[in-house]
Amino acid sequence: MIVLENISKEYKNGVHALRDVTLTIEDGEFVYIIGPTGSGKSTMIKLLDGEEIPTSGRVLVENTDVGKLKHSKVPIYRRNIGVVYQDYRLLPRLTVFENIAFALEVIGMKKVDIRRRVREVLELVSLEDKAKSFPSELSGGQQQRAAIGRAIANHPKVLIADEPTGNLDPQKSKEIMELLEKINEVENTTIVMVTHDSTIVDRYKKRTICLEEGYVVADIMKGGYLKHD
Ligand SMILES: Nc1ncnc2c1ncn2[C@@H]1O[C@H](COP(=O)(O)OP(=O)(O)OP(=O)(O)O)[C@@H](O)[C@H]1O
Ligand SMILES: [Mg+2]
Numbered sequence: 757m758i759v760l761e762n763i764s765k766e767y768k769n770g771v772h773a774l775r776d777v778t779l780t781i782e783d784g785e786f787v788y789i790i791g792p793t794g795s796g797k798s799t800m801i802k803l804l805d806g807e808e809i810p811t812s813g814r815v816l817v818e819n820t821d822v823g824k825l826k827h828s829k830v831p832i833y834r835r836n837i838g839v840v841y842q843d844y845r846l847l848p849r850l851t852v853f854e855n856i857a858f859a860l861e862v863i864g865m866k867k868v869d870i871r872r873r874v875r876e877v878l879e880l881v882s883l884e885d886k887a888k889s890f891p892s893e894l895s896g897g898q899q900q901r902a903a904i905g906r907a908i909a910n911h912p913k914v915l916i917a918d919e920p921t922g923n924l925d926p927q928k929s930k931e932i933m934e935l936l937e938k939i940n941e942v943e944n945t946t947i948v949m950v951t952h953d954s955t956i957v958d959r960y961k962k963r964t965i966c967l968e969e970g971y972v973v974a975d976i977m978k979g980g981y982l983k984h985d
Pocket of ligand 2 (some may be wrong): 797798799
């Protein structure tokens with residue numbers, strides 16, 4: 757479960773990126789975060805993955821008080837959640853297989869188990885035939901599938917994604933959405949996804965949290981109005 761309790765984030769330059777945000781995301785939910793540019797979407801993702809700490813309020817992810825993590829503990833925390841970025845961020849000198857394996861090596865998994873899990877993940881993201889390719893040899897959609905594979909290799913309970921389809925054409929975006937839906941269903945992973953793409957939001961209906969100027973202005977459950985004060 758993810759809980760944001762009265763979260764505010766003010767950056768050093770005085771910008772209020774989030775203002776008194778309170779919301780709960782249950783296990784297994786798939787939620788969009790939408791809103792205009794500068795409304796605080798990426799800030800919310802950064803609070804969830806420990807990249808930023810809230811100015812006030814509490815961020816709980818699977819019982820970890822993320823805002824209170826010591827700096828040195830953030831990388832360890834991040835190994836237990838999956839994070840996906842718009843620009844993939846694969847390691848360029850490693851193959852697809854090695855990129856995914858790397859995420860499992862750092863948690864100390866045994867070599868045989870790593871090989872088995874990487875094969876499984878490659879099948880899930882439909883990249884069995886690209887195991888030996890380097891990121892530069894892949895299309896954007898394939899790179900994003902590899903990045904998603906890396907993010908979920910360790911069976912995280914939560915996957916957060918900041919505009920994962922932001923650099924992709926509609927066909928590739930559709931593939932990524934179908935993959936994320938499969939992960940949500942098969943692995944029961946909670947997914948929080950920032951998107952600008954109204955076609956996606958209209959087509960793959962999910963709970964949708966709308967931000968404006970740092971406020972949650974709507975929280976819409978699969979097309980119906982949910983709640984908001
Ligand atoms: N590190 C930072 N230091 C200072 N201000 C920041 C920082 N990061 C973001 N901001 C500001 O905080 C506000 C919210 O930014 P954020 O990146 O969360 O918006 P966003 O909704 O993700 O926008 P976009 O759709 O353009 O990605 C903006 O006004 C932005 O300029
Ligand atoms: Mg952003």
